[in-house]
Amino acid sequence: MRRVVVAGALWVLACGQARTGAEERKGPVAPLVQVETVAPRDVRWTRAFPVTLEAAETAKVFSRASGYVVAWHVDRGDPVRRGQRLASVEREEATAQQRQAAAQLEAAKAAWVQARDNATRIDRLAQRQFVSEQERDQAQAALRVAEAQVQAAEAALKTLATRAGWTEVTAPFDGVVLERGVDVGTLVSPQGPALFTLASLARIKAVVAVPQNDAGRIALGQEGRLDIQGLEDSGGVTGRVARFAPALDPMTRTLVVEMEFENPSGLLRPGMFGRVTLLLREQQGVLVVPPQAVGRKGDRGIVYRVVDGKALRTEVTLGSMLADGSVEVLSGLSAGDRIVVAGRDLVRDGQPVRIAMDPSGGR
Numbered sequence: 612m613r614r615v616v617v618a619g620a621l622w623v624l625a626c627g628q629a630r631t632g633a634e635e636r637k638g639p640v641a642p643l644v645q646v647e648t649v650a651p652r653d654v655r656w657t658r659a660f661p662v663t664l665e666a667a668e669t670a671k672v673f674s675r676a677s678g679y680v681v682a683w684h685v686d687r688g689d690p691v692r693r694g695q696r697l698a699s700v701e702r703e704e705a706t707a708q709q710r711q712a713a714a715q716l717e718a719a720k721a722a723w724v725q726a727r728d729n730a731t732r733i734d735r736l737a738q739r740q741f742v743s744e745q746e747r748d749q750a751q752a753a754l755r756v757a758e759a760q761v762q763a764a765e766a767a768l769k770t771l772a773t774r775a776g777w778t779e780v781t782a783p784f785d786g787v788v789l790e791r792g793v794d795v796g797t798l799v800s801p802q803g804p805a806l807f808t809l810a811s812l813a814r815i816k817a818v819v820a821v822p823q824n825d826a827g828r829i830a831l832g833q834e835g836r837l838d839i840q841g842l843e844d845s846g847g848v849t850g851r852v853a854r855f856a857p858a859l860d861p862m863t864r865t866l867v868v869e870m871e872f873e874n875p876s877g878l879l880r881p882g883m884f885g886r887v888t889l890l891l892r893e894q895q896g897v898l899v900v901p902p903q904a905v906g907r908k909g910d911r912g913i914v915y916r917v918v919d920g921k922a923l924r925t926e927v928t929l930g931s932m933l934a935d936g937s938v939e940v941l942s943g944l945s946a947g948d949r950i951v952v953a954g955r956d957l958v959r960d961g962q963p964v965r966i967a968m969d970p971s972g973g974r
Contacts, residue, residue, distance in 0.1 A: 641963040644954035646917050647904070651896040651946050657888050657934050658825060662817035662837075664883040666810035667871060668784060675777035676700050677800040686791050691782040691809065698806050700778040700799060716764035719757070726750075726757035786811040789881075815872045815879040816853065819887050820865040828891040829855060835870055839885040848872050848879065850887075898944055899937040904952045905929070907938070914944070915951040915958055917966065922951060924960035 674680075683698040685691055733750040736742040790808040793799060799806065817837060821829055829852060836847040850872035859866050870887060872879060905927070906913040912929045915922040927943030944950070951958060958964055 641965045642954055642957035643965045643967050644917075644922070644951045644958060645967045646949045647901065647952045649898055649900065649940075649944050649946060649948045649950060651898055653893070653895045654897045654899065654933060654939075655893050656891045656931060658821075658891055659886045659888045659934070660819045660821070662819055662870075662885055662887050664815050664817055664839075664879055664881055664885065666786075666789075666812060666881045667814035667816050668786065668811035669789075669881075670783055670809050671805040672697060672780060672783065672807040672809060673801055673803060673805055674698075674700050674780055674799040675801055678778065678798070680793050680795050680797045680799055680806070682795060683791065683793070683806070685788050685807070687788055689788045691786060691788060693782055693784050695782045696779050697782055697788075698780040698793070700780065712764065712768040716761070716768050719760040719764040723754070723757035723761050726754040730754040780806055782809060784809070784811055785813070810881060812874055812877060812880070815874045815881070817850070817870045817872070817885070817887055819868040819870060819889070820860075820863060821855075821868050821889075823859060823864045823866070825889075825891055826859060826866040829866060829868055829889075831855075833889065835887050835889045837870075837872055837879075837885055837887050839879070839883055842878060847888075898940045898946065899933060900940055900944070900950060901952050902932075902936040902938055904950050904955065905938055906955070912938070912940075915955050915960075916944075917949045917951060917964060920963055920966075922958040922960065922962050922964050 678701040681699050681701050684696050685698075691697065730747075730750040730753065733742055733747050737744060737747040786809045788807055789810050792805045792807065797804070819835075831852055831854070833852040835850055835852065837850055838847045850870045853869050853871040855866055855868040900914065904914055907929065910929050912927045914925050914927055916925050917923075925943055928941040930939030930941045932938050951964070953967075954964075
């Protein structure tokens, strides 16, 4: 009985060893990967920047006259035209000053008439040698002083008349009232407070901070598309680069770029948040690879090419990144190369692989 048990155990052990040896001879199963054929294509290098919309023109309107507000004629949200009356400031003091200046002008004119008549009389007497030449010169000088006083009085009256017009506060341009800052009875002056805040909404601007790497690709008149949250149905609004600073901001290393967008329908409003997409450059025949196909280290990367059923580790030089995340390859790959795009973490250099599918058409 014991001999039978020992024989059975030896037979089981022998079978196990035989099966293990067969598996070792067979080797590990090749990993399953997905590949894609590298092909050149035309690309548009774009960048999207967050922006907050601003009115193309904005102004705080102050009173040039000092006094109390007696009436305001427009309010928040009202459209206004250039020169339209916005508010009225009391003008009693200005009127009194005008009357005083007018009286001073009449006095100056009377003094001038007297100086003229006196100069004429002295001149006649001097011709008959009844008075000295010095007296005649003094009379002529007095006449010139009187003439100057008349001119000064006229200028003062004109100035006060102009200042009296300042009591009517008017709009500096066509636009809309964003804020009304005072009520009737508020004491105002050229130092403040601001009576109104006006903005022109016919055009809207957006300030874009362009990084240093892309600053050299910005030009006046360059087009850009504005997309606004909540206005997706509009399909975006096209605008142009209106101006930009000649130097970068030393704190952020960005170029401050102003873009302007026409706003005839009034859909764009100051304070809205959106994104401006700029086309920086266009290229033809660029080799790009999906981001998941590259192990990136700075401007260098590692991809796996599939050649004769084996994965070959390949170093590549990388360029810019597209908006969809694809990466430009400057060197290391050629058109027609097949690279691993899924399962690259499972393979090693020179290892056989099984190909699941090539989305670009190869197998």
